[in-house]
Amino acid sequence: MSDHHNSSASQETEPRKDVSDDHLPGERRSGELAVLDDPFADPGLPPHEHRRQDIDERAAKRSERTVALLFTVSMLATIGFIVAYLAIPIDEIVYIFPIGHISALNFALGTTLGVALFCIGAGAIHWARTLMSDEERVEERHAVAATPEVKSHVLAEFRKGAEESQIGRRKLVRNTMIGALALVPLSGLVLLRDLGPMPGDxxxxxxxxxxxxxxxxxxxxxxxxxxxxxxxxxxxxxxxxxxxxxxxxxxxxxxxxxxxxxxxxxxxxxxxxxxxxxxxxxxxxxxxxxxxxxxxxxxxxxxxxxxxxxxxxxxxxxxxxxxxxxxxxxxxxxxxxxxxxxxxxxxxxxxxxxxxxxxxx
Structure with a gap:
């Protein structure tokens, strides 16, 4: 009985030996520590999928007309804002369902200015999503102080981006966008009248x-x-x-x-x-x-x-x-x-x- 227990104890206290020197794939030994070589491998970018507008010029033209329409609506809304400000009496009250009775001037100004700003944003987003280049690129980080080579690369990329945005080719989009952006500040300029006349003396x-x-x-x-x-x-x-x-x-x-x-x-x-x-x-x-x-x-x-x-x-x-x-x-x-x-x-x-x-x- 005593010999049996001693034998068991010696078996339990004896250091366990590895059955095999094999280890996990991609694992290396460092003393007692096993470290994975690259546990988070870069999966890379998926293959680029062309949009319909990239391969069908008719679809691109439809997108161009849509963007131009949004910018044109913005211009019309800005003009409507100015007309409403000048034409609607300040004390006129209207009933708007389901809001109730509100100032006609405030409702008209809020609606037209909201439409003008929304259409500029919607037009810019639709332009970017359907006509501008959507190809993804990976660029490594670089030092803050750019080298001449980097500067020339940036300028080249800027020119390439301008070309890919098709702002020179899509003249209808460009011209209507410029018109919308030029007109919408007039809304704020007109509101300066509410500051009242100059105090004089x-x-x-x-x-x-x-x-x-x-x-x-x-x-x-x-x-x-x-x-x-x-x-x-x-x-x-x-x-x-x-x-x-x-x-x-x-x-x-x-x-x-x-x-x-x-x-x-x-x-x-x-x-x-x-x-x-x-x-x-x-x-x-x-x-x-x-x-x-x-x-x-x-x-x-x-x-x-x-x-x-x-x-x-x-x-x-x-x-x-x-x-x-x-x-x-x-x-x-x-x-x-x-x-x-x-x-x-x-x-x-x-x-x-x-x-x-x-x-x-």
Missing amino acids: KLRKTAWREGSLIVNENTGQPLRPEDITVGSLTQAMPSDLDHHDEDFHAQIAKAAVMLVRLEPEDIKDPRSAAWGHEGILCFSKICTHVGCPATLYEQQTHHALCPCHQSTFDLSDGARVLFGPAGHPLPQLKITVNDEGFLTALGDFEEPPGPSFWERG
Whole structure:
């Protein structure tokens, strides 16, 4: 029994010998590791199959006419876009099933522009799939810096590609494509009209006129000098503006002002003092950075702060900029008192109020 077990143990612990030195095809020995020579062989490209258009000129002509038709439809759609933009009233509403009631102008513009762009894309795709060369080639990667030989090869390939695209031979396709690509940008050019007329001098003029009463922006009541106390800030506007006017918001955005009263000896700028009345100064409250109301007033320092980007203006020194991104002082309005004792303007601002713009000096 003991000998039998010893014999079995010796058989199990003895290193197993290979029955044969044969191994898998394409496998080589490297110590204890077997490695496949080429586990992912390149299968190569399948044989090239010619399209019908390659062997039948009549089929090629039909494809050429199809591409030309798509480009022609694109041109007609672009012309339709321009006609619709000029002819359809902006407030006309139509019923389109199943969308419902929509703007006739928006529907016409969207439809015609969509057709114009789609036909250019569809024409280019059909051209590439049926008339241009579809033979596949394999090119090895090369260094980024091209050699003269490579450059000449690229130029030769470019010329060959141009020849294979048949752009010179298929004049109908070429001419209609050029027409479609030349016309479709007109859609964007026409839309520039919606940017409105040029502002002219509108940015430089506000609702302030000589003799305009200065009224409290909240109550609409005319202001007297005694209504403005030292250390206070009052927001005001010209009496010519009416909250019910259609362009009220456009006008108040330029004409809104703030009144502060300082002790005459605290006013550092003589010109600013001369434009005021008994220490009452009137400045545009529209920040010269991006147009926020700069009406956070600190009476001890006479500083006005814009809460949007912290531009700070010294109202005792002509509202010059002390801090922040604003590029110009707040424009000051010349004021006086009329015969009835109300504060009035002596004219408009001498420089445009609000943010800087391209024509501002």
